[in-house]
Amino acid sequence: MTDGLETEIEGMDDIAERRDELATRVRTHAGEIARELAVLQGGDYGQETFNTDGGSWTLKYEAGDVQYLKFDPKSGSETYVVSSKQPPEPAALERALDDYGAFVAAYNEYVRSFDGILEDVPDEFPAVESTAELVAERDRIVDRIRDVGNAIASQLHRYDGEYGTYATTVSGTRWELKWDGDVVSYLRVGGSDGIYLLSQYGPPPAPEVRRLAEDVPAFVAAFNEYVEDLEADLETIEFDD
Known part of the structure; x- marks a missing residue:
């Protein structure tokens, strides 16, 4: 009757450590995107949503840093990959990271959509009358x-x-x-x-x-x-x- 008490319990430390390592790397990488968005939009805060085949990603930023990065898959529950609260569950993080590359590609395509947008904008203006x-x-x-x-x-x-x-x-x-x-x-x-x-x-x-x-x-x-x-x-x- 005591066999169960003697069974060794598997530890979660390695999984949690790997999860935290991945979450930190995503925060750093998403922070670069947040800074680029802040520069592009000309404001200290805002948010953008990017659609992929796997779902949608919403990045909210403030003062040039990421506030949260949320993945809303086409099936299943949404995951806050980056947030000010606790890190996501390992399984949810894994599912989100499978689509993270597509999110970055969608962001890059968004930036490229602005190529040449200012080429035909005049940079010479009429003289200003003095008062x-x-x-x-x-x-x-x-x-x-x-x-x-x-x-x-x-x-x-x-x-x-x-x-x-x-x-x-x-x-x-x-x-x-x-x-x-x-x-x-x-x-x-x-x-x-x-x-x-x-x-x-x-x-x-x-x-x-x-x-x-x-x-x-x-x-x-x-x-x-x-x-x-x-x-x-x-x-x-x-x-x-």
């Missing part, structure tokens, strides 16, 4: 508007305090100036979603400057009327000592 003069003129006009804004900010600072906002309507559109000390913080036209004619982030597009600059004199005139009304109100104040 230097337009930008210089835009900046000159904006600088003039900023001078006006700073002058208004200085008067508002003197009368209304260290910082605040002044708003009026010009041609049916709201204009709002915010000041901080003697400096204009912004001049916005059109409400909260409007155009910042002046701001700390840079000038608006030239077409907007062209459209709005014509109303700057009216904005200044409205401010001057605001100041005149304030002066008139102050003149009515009497103080008896």
